[in-house]
Amino acid sequence: MTDDRKLRVVQWATGNIGLRSLKAIIEHPRMELAGLWVNSTDKIGRDAGALCGLADTGIKATNAVDEIVALDADCVVHMPQGTDIDLLCRLLASGKNVVTTRDDFHHPPLLPSNVRQRVEMACREGSASLYSTGVSPGFVTEALTVPLLSLSRRLDCLTIDEFGDVSTRASPEMIFGIMGFGEEKLDFDPRRLDHLKANFGSSLAQVAAAAGISVERWNAFGEFGTARQRTEIAAGWLEAGTVAAQRITIEGLRDGRPVLRFRANWYCTRDIEPAGWDLRASGWRIVVEGDTPLEVAISFPVEPEAYAAFTPGLTAHRAVNSVAAVCAAPPGIRTTVDLPQIVARL
Structure with missing residues (x-):
C-alpha cells in the first residue's frame, strides 16, 4: 500500500480456516471488514465479530451473492469448498481483487484455455487480480523454495517432505471416512x-517455469503403511494390518529422474509395516541437491493436542497477508513468482 487508506476486505466462507481469516481481517491494522458471505443458513444475519469470538463489527453475514458483488470493496478473501468460475468472474469483473485458497490457479498455463481466457477477461474488465495461495501447496512449495533455489546454480533435485501426525485428531469422519485410515485396501x-x-x-x-527447470512429465503415486498391532488414536481404533500411514509422492521428471518432488507423509502411528519410513514430527523437511546442497527442517513448537486449533492459521494468515500485494498488482492471474515478497503487517 502506498497510502494510509485501509483496504476494505470481504471474507468469503467461515469454515475453520475462514473463521481464522475473518478474525485476522477484523484485527488487521490496515484492513476494514466490508462484508461476509456464509454458506450455513444458521449464520445468516449474525454479526461477523460474534462468529469469530470478537466484539460486534456491524457487518452482518449474508449468503446473497448479489449483495457481495454490489459492495464497495478492494478484495475478497475467498475460502469456499469448491471453485465456481462463474462466481469468481463476477467478483473480479465487479472490481474486487481475489485472494483464494483454492488450488486451481497456481500455474495459469495449466488451466483449461477457456477457463483462463474467461478469468483474464474478468480481471481486465474489473482491473482486478486473482491470486491462489495457502500453506501447502503455496507457501512451502513456492514462497519457501524460491529463496532456497536462489543459492544454487545447478539443481539435481529438490524434495519437500511434509509430515503430518494425525493421531491426536479426534475426528473419525476425517481420519477414517475421508483419509481412509483403518481400511484394509492397499490401492x-x-x-x-x-x-x-x-x-x-x-x-x-x-x-520450475520461473527457474528454467526442465520437467518432461509429472507423476504421482501412493504407498501405504499398515499398523503392526491394534492401536488406539483420538479418532478411534486402528486394527492390526489396516492403513496407519500414507506416503503420496508428486514428482516432476527429467530424463526419467525426479528433479522436483513433494511427498506427503501422513500417519497415525510410527509402528508400521513396512519398516524404514522416516516419519518425523509434524512439519516439513526441504532438501536441495545440487551444487549448493541444503537441508531445512521446520517443526511446530506446540503440543500435538493443539494442532487442530493452530493449523488453520497457517493457511488463513498467508492469504490475509497477501491482500495488500494483490491489490497493488497489475490486473490478471498473479502468482508467487511475479508478486513481490509477501510481508506481513503485524
Whole structure:
C-alpha cells in the first residue's frame, strides 16, 4: 500500500480456516471488514465479530451473492469448498481483487484455455487480480523454495517432505471416512492421486517455469503403511494390518529422474509395516541437491493436542497477508513468482 487508506476486505466462507481469516481481517491494522458471505443458513444475519469470538463489527453475514458483488470493496478473501468460475468472474469483473485458497490457479498455463481466457477477461474488465495461495501447496512449495533455489546454480533435485501426525485428531469422519485410515485396501484411488498431482504439480510447475527447470512429465503415486498391532488414536481404533500411514509422492521428471518432488507423509502411528519410513514430527523437511546442497527442517513448537486449533492459521494468515500485494498488482492471474515478497503487517 502506498497510502494510509485501509483496504476494505470481504471474507468469503467461515469454515475453520475462514473463521481464522475473518478474525485476522477484523484485527488487521490496515484492513476494514466490508462484508461476509456464509454458506450455513444458521449464520445468516449474525454479526461477523460474534462468529469469530470478537466484539460486534456491524457487518452482518449474508449468503446473497448479489449483495457481495454490489459492495464497495478492494478484495475478497475467498475460502469456499469448491471453485465456481462463474462466481469468481463476477467478483473480479465487479472490481474486487481475489485472494483464494483454492488450488486451481497456481500455474495459469495449466488451466483449461477457456477457463483462463474467461478469468483474464474478468480481471481486465474489473482491473482486478486473482491470486491462489495457502500453506501447502503455496507457501512451502513456492514462497519457501524460491529463496532456497536462489543459492544454487545447478539443481539435481529438490524434495519437500511434509509430515503430518494425525493421531491426536479426534475426528473419525476425517481420519477414517475421508483419509481412509483403518481400511484394509492397499490401492490408492486414481482420482485422489490425479487431484493431488494437479494441486501440487501445478504449484511446483510454477517454480520450475520461473527457474528454467526442465520437467518432461509429472507423476504421482501412493504407498501405504499398515499398523503392526491394534492401536488406539483420538479418532478411534486402528486394527492390526489396516492403513496407519500414507506416503503420496508428486514428482516432476527429467530424463526419467525426479528433479522436483513433494511427498506427503501422513500417519497415525510410527509402528508400521513396512519398516524404514522416516516419519518425523509434524512439519516439513526441504532438501536441495545440487551444487549448493541444503537441508531445512521446520517443526511446530506446540503440543500435538493443539494442532487442530493452530493449523488453520497457517493457511488463513498467508492469504490475509497477501491482500495488500494483490491489490497493488497489475490486473490478471498473479502468482508467487511475479508478486513481490509477501510481508506481513503485524
